[in-house]
Amino acid sequence: MEIKIIKADMRYLDDCAEILRGSELGMRYFVNRNQEYVGKKLITESFEKKEMYVALDKEGTCVGFAWIALSGIFHWFPYLHIIAVRADMRGKGIGKQLMAFFEEVSFVQEDCPKAFLVVGDFNTDAIALYKKLGYVQVGEIPGLYVPEIAELLMMKERPEPQDVHP
Secondary structure, three states, rough: OOEEEEEEEEEEHHHHHHHHHHHHHHHHHHHHOOOOOOHHHHHHHHHOOOOEEEEEEOOOOOOEEEEEEEEEEEEEEEEEEEEEOOOHHHHOOEEEEEHHHHHHHHOOOOOOEEEEEEEEOOHHHHHHHHHHHOOEEEEEEEEEEEEEOOEEEEEEEEOOOOOOOO
């Protein structure tokens, strides 16, 4: 599916909050003890920090997002904080395009040869995708966000430039 990825402004906040609410991430991580959804409050921070990017379809509808903190892990390396695709748009390559965008903006920085993300151990589809894209697990953090979920710390090193031979 053809999409355009842009830096988000506040008009996309509600769309992103609803996409997160409709995801397994939203259900597992962003519901408080009273079963109230609290994801919008968290992702508002990404808009305020100007770290949110949205994927728009050809009609300009928000179909996914990526929260990218360029110096977000160890105050040096790019970190993909959250990535989500609208439920009815999954399986159309939007997540892969958002991942490619994350790598593009991460590896353009000369002094940042690595990019990081964490993924819940339950999220086997995402883990498989990240491994296919060249990410390797470099650690595991039990109960980082939710006591019964271990977060897998994954890293990708900047690919070497391909030699071009005429």
